[in-house]
Amino acid sequence: MPTPSDISHETIAQHLAQAYRLRVAQAELLPAGASATSAAFRVTADDETRYFLKLQQGAIDPPDALALCAFLHQDNGIDAVMAPMPATDGALSTQGHGFDWTLYPFFDGQSGFDRTLSDRQWIALGKALGAIHRTQLPEALLAKLPKESYAHQWREGVRRYQRRFINGTAGDGIVQRFLAFWEEHAEEIDTVVYRSEQLASILLERPPRLVPSHSDIHAGNVLVGEGDRLSIVGWHAPILAPKERDLMFIGGGVGNAWNQARQQALFYEGYGAADIDAVALAYYRYERITRDVLELCDRILDSAKANASAEGREEGMRLMQSLFVPNGAVAIAHQSYDAVT
Numbered sequence: 001m002p003t004p005s006d007i008s009h010e011t012i013a014q015h016l017a018q019a020y021r022l023r024v025a026q027a028e029l030l031p032a033g034a035s036a037t038s039a040a041f042r043v044t045a046d047d048e049t050r051y052f053l054k055l056q057q058g059a060i061d062p063p064d065a066l067a068l069c070a071f072l073h074q075d076n077g078i079d080a081v082m083a084p085m086p087a088t089d090g091a092l093s094t095q096g097h098g099f100d101w102t103l104y105p106f107f108d109g110q111s112g113f114d115r116t117l118s119d120r121q122w123i124a125l126g127k128a129l130g131a132i133h134r135t136q137l138p139e140a141l142l143a144k145l146p147k148e149s150y151a152h153q154w155r156e157g158v159r160r161y162q163r164r165f166i167n168g169t170a171g172d173g174i175v176q177r178f179l180a181f182w183e184e185h186a187e188e189i190d191t192v193v194y195r196s197e198q199l200a201s202i203l204l205e206r207p208p209r210l211v212p213s214h215s216d217i218h219a220g221n222v223l224v225g226e227g228d229r230l231s232i233v234g235w236h237a238p239i240l241a242p243k244e245r246d247l248m249f250i251g252g253g254v255g256n257a258w259n260q261a262r263q264q265a266l267f268y269e270g271y272g273a274a275d276i277d278a279v280a281l282a283y284y285r286y287e288r289i290t291r292d293v294l295e296l297c298d299r300i301l302d303s304a305k306a307n308a309s310a311e312g313r314e315e316g317m318r319l320m321q322s323l324f325v326p327n328g329a330v331a332i333a334h335q336s337y338d339a340v341t
Helices: 009-020 063-075 119-134 139-144 153-166 173-205 261-271 278-301 310-323 329-340
Strands: 024-030 038-045 050-056 094-096 099-105 109-111 211-213 222-225 230-232 239-241
Touching (some): 009 024, 009 038, 009 094, 063 139, 119 211, 119 230, 119 261, 153 173, 173 278, 173 310, 173 329, 278 310
Antiparallel strands (some): 024 038, 211 239
């Protein structure tokens, strides 16, 4: 079976004409995100309007995520939320040629990792996220979104690796460098996992109010355009959670971005008054680190499981080291914890 990136211009034009009544002049494969199971295209219609097309074998985004984006953008007027375009039958995604198809307006911009937000964009991001968190969802959509459970799978995953390392682990040079780094930071990694569990227990006893949450709104999922435009993308796992599930990214050190006090002040100027739950904020910062550590262990030590190349494993090593740099994600999480105790 051909991969999504193998699909022809003629097939794209035919499908979009049938499903969206769109007359395609050009379809250009975009390098970012291309894989054996997914691909993205910049589609230009004959009237020169541009669109972003996502193809994947299997659902590219959960149907409830697509419905949430459409509601936030169209029904709630939050322009910064990237929403799928409905097909002629009203569906938010279509199927054809063995793939799921999702069509979006094309946003010409770069990720927040590659381009700094302007002051006005920081305010706009805060305003958009505040509007998302204050949205009253219809019951049908509310019932379909998962709720925060403070699940322990990330912590247990890291502990499995901790037990595995006790007896030693064989491997190539990347593995040996990773193990040496782990040994150097073993006590701090254990502290991260322990505190994540400790704070989860507190939140389970007195759970905060749940709001619609993006759940992964780091700099890579905010597209920055010209004229102070921005777009929130990457709605792969929306959830009903405390607002701190999203707010932890503002100043949290994920990807060593968005850490400046001035940026945070501008964000909250747009977000509005926010009674931050210090326990929830610290929990989510530790839990994110725990999840990242587990995923990096899988990438570096179980490359077949993670489908990681040598280059990907080296990048994983760099990302692991970046968590522990001064004023990095781990240091900021510790500061958040100190504010609780």
